[in-house]
Amino acid sequence: MTGASMQDRVVLRAPGVSVTIDLAAGGRAVSWTIDDVEVIGSRSSAPVEYGMYPMAPWAGRVRDNSLSFGGAEYSLAPNHGVWALHGTVLGSKSRLVDQASSNDRSVATIVTDLGPEWPWAGRLTSHWEVAADAVRTRLTLEAEEQSFPGVLGWHPWFNRRIGAGEPAIWSLTGPLLAERLEAFQLSGAFVPVDLGSRAFDDTFLVASRAASIEWPGQLRIDISSSHPWFVVFDELADYICIEPQSGPPNGINDSQVAPVTVVAPGEPLSLVNEWRITRGQPAG
Numbered sequence: 001m002t003g004a005s006m007q008d009r010v011v012l013r014a015p016g017v018s019v020t021i022d023l024a025a026g027g028r029a030v031s032w033t034i035d036d037v038e039v040i041g042s043r044s045s046a047p048v049e050y051g052m053y054p055m056a057p058w059a060g061r062v063r064d065n066s067l068s069f070g071g072a073e074y075s076l077a078p079n080h081g082v083w084a085l086h087g088t089v090l091g092s093k094s095r096l097v098d099q100a101s102s103n104d105r106s107v108a109t110i111v112t113d114l115g116p117e118w119p120w121a122g123r124l125t126s127h128w129e130v131a132a133d134a135v136r137t138r139l140t141l142e143a144e145e146q147s148f149p150g151v152l153g154w155h156p157w158f159n160r161r162i163g164a165g166e167p168a169i170w171s172l173t174g175p176l177l178a179e180r181l182e183a184f185q186l187s188g189a190f191v192p193v194d195l196g197s198r199a200f201d202d203t204f205l206v207a208s209r210a211a212s213i214e215w216p217g218q219l220r221i222d223i224s225s226s227h228p229w230f231v232v233f234d235e236l237a238d239y240i241c242i243e244p245q246s247g248p249p250n251g252i253n254d255s256q257v258a259p260v261t262v263v264a265p266g267e268p269l270s271l272v273n274e275w276r277i278t279r280g281q282p283a284g
Helices: none
Strands: 009-014 017-022 028-034 052-055 066-069 072-075 094-101 105-113 122-131 134-143 153-156 169-172 175-180 186-191 201-206 210-215 219-225 229-233 239-245 269-279
Touching: 009 094, 009 122, 017 122, 153 269, 169 229, 210 239, 219 239, 239 269
Parallel strands: none
Antiparallel strands: 009 017, 009 105, 017 028, 028 052, 052 153, 066 072, 094 105, 105 122, 122 134, 134 269, 153 239, 169 210, 175 186, 175 201, 201 229, 210 219, 219 269, 229 239
């Protein structure tokens, strides 16, 4: 994790809930506590492996680290191993443009430029609202002068255990699994899946646009999304990542799985999520 100075930290508080955002690391949440219990963590100091960060202007892996758009080919530089992964903003410097609080909630708006690694000028605006019963987020991707393809997403590293309780369980409501080929590429086919059958590092099409993570008897977070795409990574012993996205991995690059979303000047792309909190929720 970055050694951010205090002026780079934004703390949003509501009764029993606190979210700390690091402006020096792409406007990511580096802490989210509910009744003093930390729900997000850190696998490592690599930018893709800690906290809860926005993914923009793409999410997931891009096939061959190459983007085809408007009749031209663009190379995207690897940022995690051999992959151009999760966009360009996750390690960028962000700026706070607005912050306010009341007795029952806090809000903040944060802007991050897409940076020189992206072929077009644009920006990501992250709006946070923290209340006692929910965290609400809105990501907005904007093009400045030229259109470009875009996918947005959130990547939270949820701790699998909080306190001494049972490990977390997760669920998607009515999912279809996006069939995966070699090198994480999607075939375009969708199949029913038993979520208890194995560990996943996979994409799901979820018509209900709903997911959840639950620490039995302690806490539950229900996730609703403006879009039907989720990626789940639960192959590790200590963390579970449930990632709402506006489109699938490689969604900036082809229309085999879903239509490519084009962000144009005056025509932004938004991803809206609610992370609703239920305390003391028994396993259901």
